[in-house]
Amino acid sequence: MSAVPIGQLDELQAYAESTAGCTRCRLAQGRTQVVFGSGNPRADLMFVGEAPGFHEDKQGLPFVGQAGKLLERLLAGIGLSRQDVYIANTLKCRPPGNRDPQPDEIEACEPHLFRQIELIEPRVVATLGNFATKLLTGRPLGITRVHGQEQEATLGSRSVVLYPLYHPAAALYTPAMLKVLESDFARLPELLGRAVEPPAPPLPELALVAGPQQPAEQLGLF
Numbered sequence: 001m002s003a004v005p006i007g008q009l010d011e012l013q014a015y016a017e018s019t020a021g022c023t024r025c026r027l028a029q030g031r032t033q034v035v036f037g038s039g040n041p042r043a044d045l046m047f048v049g050e051a052p053g054f055h056e057d058k059q060g061l062p063f064v065g066q067a068g069k070l071l072e073r074l075l076a077g078i079g080l081s082r083q084d085v086y087i088a089n090t091l092k093c094r095p096p097g098n099r100d101p102q103p104d105e106i107e108a109c110e111p112h113l114f115r116q117i118e119l120i121e122p123r124v125v126a127t128l129g130n131f132a133t134k135l136l137t138g139r140p141l142g143i144t145r146v147h148g149q150e151q152e153a154t155l156g157s158r159s160v161v162l163y164p165l166y167h168p169a170a171a172l173y174t175p176a177m178l179k180v181l182e183s184d185f186a187r188l189p190e191l192l193g194r195a196v197e198p199p200a201p202p203l204p205e206l207a208l209v210a211g212p213q214q215p216a217e218q219l220g221l222f
């Protein structure tokens with residue numbers, strides 16, 4: 001687990017409380033409550049889904065319906081539970097009728113997600129479905145093209161391994177997609193292990209040949 005100072009945990013709690021009254025976009029009007037996120041505030045593994053649905057909006061927790069149960073089953077398959085990871089969404093409020101998030105809503109809400117990532121300091125961020133994947137990769141490629149392909153990314157001020165996955169809600173009713181999701185999920189322990197390995201110090205002569213390092217892709221939008 002990441003060594004997060006106590007002050008930072010307080011900061012996450014304070015940030016969650018400050019978000020509870022957010023009116024940055026039109027979704028504030030129809031929500032029951034803001035669904036900030038839940039789980040281990042020191043998690044090495046963070047999931048980012050799309051938006052709260054009916055049950056999430058009522059209960060104030062992400063992934064509590066059938067998709068949540070599937071996510072829990074997939075986590076159990078790699079020896080983890082909800083308490084070990086942190087789960088959040090791209091949008092913190094439910095779109096009416098569970099319609100797709102609109103670009104201006106995503107833009108309004110993304111500072112909340114980036115701040116969460118900064119405060120939780122995960123090593124691996126797994127995006128669930130198209131919306132979270134496109135936002136956090138900064139690319140328009142859909143989930144069918146990029147699922148299971150990890151990449152290094154800088155989110156806010158945090159360098160992470162970004163790992164796109166199918167959304168569990170989509171996999172629920174499509175057995176072929178579920179198989180792919182299970183197979184992609186099975187690589188998470190390896191990615192977590194790789195993410196915690198300290199980088200090998202470069203050999204001086206190789207460092208000279210390689211020249212200056214390219215800056216990591218900056219996707220933060222603060």
Ligand code: SF4
Pocket residue numbers: 019022023024025026027028034091092093105108109112
């Ligand atoms: S969706 Fe995000 S930006 Fe819009 S009101 Fe809710 S918390 Fe604020």
